Amino acid sequence: MSLTLKRTPLYSSHIDSQAKMVDFGGWEMPIHYGSQVKEHEAVRAGAGMFDVSHMTVVDVEGKDSKAFLQKLLANDVDKLKIEGKALYSGMLNPQGGVIDDLICYLTDYGYRLVVNCATREKDLNWINQQAADYSVTISERPQLAMIAIQGPEAIEKCCSVVLEMADTIKSLAIFQGKFCQDWYIARTGYTGEDGLEIMLPDTQAAEFWSKLKNAGVHPCGLGARDTLRLEAGMNLYGNDMDESVSPLESGMGWTIAWEPVGRDFIGRSALEQQKQAGVSYKLTGLVLEERGIMRPHQTVHFSHTEVTGEITSGSFSPTLGISIAFARVPADAAGTCHVDIRGKRIQARIVKLPFVRAGKKVFE
């Protein structure tokens, strides 16, 4: 393993918990702590926690903050009326491709953005480049660690270890964050479960992690994070979307705020042209009807057209016991299809996302 890999403040905690560490976007991160499936199940049934300190926190301050983000993001930060409220958005290039997806919180000083780790440098370059015309200050917060606690018992267990913050935590609406001293606590997540994402000073992260573990919150690696988000129907940057594909063909149409029509966000005119011309593909869910596991880049075949689709994310669903996937398929595709898995065409079915909500199957 390269010595140049970055480590989070929780590195020693992971090693103490027998984590298997991998290179993830230049960071040495836990993929699992023994069993990815057990970690997945812990989040669906109780509470699990993830070290997401590798993600990038960026604060936007200054009098033009709102105008700047209304230009930068495809979704409209003017929807954020209450302090702490969060918004999911794509950050697009002028061609309408997705530079990254992010969460934006309204704060008392401006906005807080949380972006992906693998795209950090590209994102910061782009954000700073676009900020040049605005009176804003862009500040990265590398001194913050970030821990996601997820699952039906996540909030209760978290409150039990930070009693002094319990009132703040319990007051949070879904998709809302609040400062509590120098911690930022948000009721958000990436697993389809209720839970929290907490940004806190890196010096306090290991102690908090340890307390959560003692309270029965199961450490979970990036492996479980991937199967949980897949079941929950959540897109992953680099798999399901990237700069080469329109958000309209990546299941992100709902994140584009077309109103007000005068808001000229980056990528708008390209998207309007695409919309007018009609998009050729859509991102959908697939359920495999026979044994096998769907994986990214496998080809999807249909009986009604020679045009093929492609799996963008695929794995085994621990909750459902079958293989599930996201696929970019022709816009008119419906019903059954066949996925080329290692040279064999295996029958699958197109379903509406998500696959799992609150631990239960939701598709027909």
Place this chain on the structure above:
Amino acid sequence: MSNIPGDLKYTSSHEWVREESENIITIGITDFAQEQLGDVVFVDLPEEGTEVTAGDSIAVVESVKAASDIYAPATGTVIEINETLVDSPELVNEDPYENGWFFKIQLAEGEAAEDLMDAESYQDQCSD
């Protein structure tokens, strides 16, 4: 530390081989391999009667995170498969050297399961 039994032979692609008799061998994947793969959720086995050549990819083991080929360590005919793995693929993780075996091959005439590593050599490979 992975369990590497001294009475088995090993391939560089992490299959173990047990010589059941002069011309029948049983094949599975090693403890080291199952640890690397993580939770095994699907095993695609060859059909009984399939004739195989040493080095052929003849089965697939899929964990939650990845798919891996299983190679025939010798030339011969698949005479038995472990059908229990179809419904209980987790046996590959839980008991890789006994209940988690994959298939048995009857060696072709004149064939031998040669060019395989002993436990010590395999241990060296896993330590690299």
